[in-house]
Amino acid sequence: MYKLLRNENMKLYSKLGTWIMMLLLLSCVALIGVISKYDAPSLDGSQWRAHLEQNNKEILTSIQNEQNPKIVAHLENSKKINEYALSHHIVPIDYTPWSFTKEGSNMIPLVSLFVLIVAGGIVANEFSWGTIKSLLVKPHSRSKILLAKYVSVLQFALLLLLMLLAATFACKGLLYGFADWDTPYLFVNAQGDVQEGNMILHLFSMYLLNSVELLFVATISFMISSVFRNPSLAIGISILLLILGGLATSLFAAKYTWIKYTLFANTSLSMYWEGSPLIEGMTLPFSLIVLSLYFLVFILTAWIVFTKRDIVS
């Protein structure tokens, strides 16, 4: 199995296109970084104490005017974190090189695009090149071969996410200096106490949380690739879903409650942390169940078709 995965990776990274995609991602990061330096000057690091104190005053007035208890709790946590930072001399993330990395999660759709292109080609290309025949007349079950391909796609996604994380950090650091890079991540635990956590770990898990959509468009692309053996079809449909999926969902969500059973209503899990689900009554377990069902359907379709079909061409 390890060797099958190595093969898939060898094929993937021998392709020029794969490297171009990585280069494009890095260029985008650099471009956005440079533009934002001239367009919107960064926060003045020396002023962070004053800003936090100001922020806390604003939070206090908001709490007094707020009716929703959930939002009140959210605001109180922010206030606690600010106070902790002030008393422990911890520079908040927005004044460190990590701030760009935090914003970098907005670029995850670009990663999704690249990953779905790879996912759409990885099975279908073998058919269009005719190499599928020599691939399948080897002492390995078709399931294992398909699994190796899927894992290879996931690895590529992970690689791009890590690249995005590192590149945004490096970009911000190079443009503004690396001061306070070792600032910890502050959060409020279940008991209501402020805790210090690892910043990199926090940012990466935030990326993963924002990558549910990525996982699904990649899986859909992989499925179409395996069922229709046509890379263009797989990539086209998946791009369409990537662009329109979330948009259409939020458009219809206001009108129809059954939207909550659709895939894209459930992919942005961060809505539960921010305390504002798309449709009233949706919960994290609900979303996880819906997502698992979709995942199962996509994966089973891909697997059954791939393992049963006669290789004709």
Added chain:
Amino acid sequence: MNQDTVVQLRNVTKKIGMKTIVKDISLDIPKGKVFGLLGPNGAGKTTLIRMMVGLASITDGNITIHGANVKHEFEKAIRHVGAIVENPEMYNYMSGYKNLLHTSNMLPGVNRKRVKEVVSLVGLEKSIHQKVTTYSLGMKQRLGIAQALLHRPSVLILDEPTNGLDPAGIRELRDHLRRLADVEGTAVIVSSHLLSEMELMCDEIAIIQEGRLIDVKSIKDMMHTDTSNVTIVLDVDQPQEAYVLLTQLPLDISFTVHNRTLTGKLAKEQIPAVVFALAQAEINIYEVKMQTQTLEDKFLEMTGVH
């Protein structure tokens, strides 16, 4: 079951929808022989090969390789097999060497040394690190054979192996397969629609037509001529006189005259008597030629295509 049988087909049938592509074929393919599947295009040869290597499902019947059933013990059965189904297809954007590594990673017990060995076996040392895009068809074919031979398979299956090869390439391939069968005892299975090729390459051929097995014959048997009834062609300077003379002989031979040649059917032992009679009558003989039936004639006779 014969001890030498490596690949065994029993009542193998393939149906796609209502259409029967292969019907009830049973074959025993022995080791150390080059075994040909011969038949016109669309006869079901490729489908049969696809079923042997697990690319197509078997509707009915069983195929076993070294006793392992392709249907139920695929990984065990295919371990012994090296195969090229139709054209050898490569990852064109990678070097030949990387293509070989890719294959070797999927096969048990193939190390780098063996990869090198196979490269020199097919004579690709010079170009092995170039991208496959730059290869000629013949080179691709050789790379394909290198891939198929990496794990020293005891069964080598090649579908239309000579497609696109020049005469030198075909000859090279033929010698190679011959050596594999004779020296290594490999069971080589090739398919082709070209008779002349099969005649030179194979020890035994199975003739397939419209999905059915017509006959299995060894090339020797097919080429064997019945000496009691051969056709000879005589080229003489006085055909009419010769005709009259020969019909008067007490040999019971019927001749036909065509320009300067006489054609007749007779037993092989009678030929000297014919020649002697003509010589005695001072008829000049320029050529006496025995007309052997070609494999093609036999094939057409067997398949009933004229």
